[in-house]
């Protein structure tokens with residue numbers, strides 16, 4: 031059911047790789063809610079993934095851009111304003127990648143060139159997107175920019191590796207840029223800290239199935255899935271949340287406020303019974 035929450039609004043959505051991507055669900059729902067959108071991803075992800083299928087469905091143009099490249103971003107915002115016929119009202123940054131995770135370097139054995147890449151792709155790119163948008167005055171007053179984060183920014187999660195550092199930086203950029211963009215242009219900037227979600231990026235984290243199971247047991251409402259994340263994004267793009275800015279908003283079924291739950295405790299106790307001799 032559509033509420034027309036984004037009727038007449040225009041937006042740019044980064045990061046739809048395939049139909050599992052959180053950005054894919056956000057794109058579909060944004061259009062359902064009345065928005066016109068432009069989709070973007072890196073040229074290689076456009077070739078490897080299925081974004082063209084989404085573009086057809088959403089009647090959207092795909093404009094390639096590497097979010098670490100300021101020139102690409104300037105072109106993206108300029109072309110998007112041409113295609114959409116004016117400034118945009120919302121932007122989704124749904125981008126993350128760590129070569130250290132991909133290549134199996136543990137956190138106490140980081141490759142620092144890879145770390146630079148992790149931070150550039152997963153965090154600095156958010157600054158670059160904001161800086162390019164502001165410079166080109168590409169976002170309307172009361173526009174909304176959202177990036178996706180994870181609870182490892184606050185608390186150590188086994189094997190989340192240097193992505194934890196990237197997410198901490200991403201959330202900090204939302205505050206620092208949110209202050210300036212809010213003060214000067216009334217544009218709001220937030221991050222959503224999403225539950226572990228089955229996607230291509232998510233599944234790259236070692237032990238991901240156990241992480242999903244653990245947070246499901248710990249969260250009174252259970253994990254939030256990609257579709258539910260899209261619902262939340264739409265509220266942040268809508269006019270109903272005009273005074274929400276510089277926040278990291280947990281969308282995790284209550285996980286971030288839990289210490290131990292009955293369901294997690296029961297599972298933990300089971301492992302004691304079957305594993306008396308384990309270390």
Ligand SMILES: NC(=O)c1ccc[n+]([C@@H]2O[C@H](COP(=O)([O-])OP(=O)(O)OC[C@H]3O[C@@H](n4cnc5c(N)ncnc54)[C@H](O)[C@@H]3O)[C@@H](O)[C@H]2O)c1
Pocket residue numbers: 044045046047048050051052053071072075095096097098123124125126127151178179180223224225226227228229230231232233
């Ligand atoms: N899946 C999870 O468990 C989970 C949980 C919390 C937060 N997140 C965050 O959600 C966001 C989206 O990830 P997802 O889970 O939908 O996975 P995904 O793999 O579908 O999306 C990641 C996207 O980042 C894009 N990307 C990588 N490098 C890029 C670059 N240089 N320029 C532009 N785009 C680039 C990829 O092409 C891909 O489309 C990420 O920020 C991720 O960290 C995911």
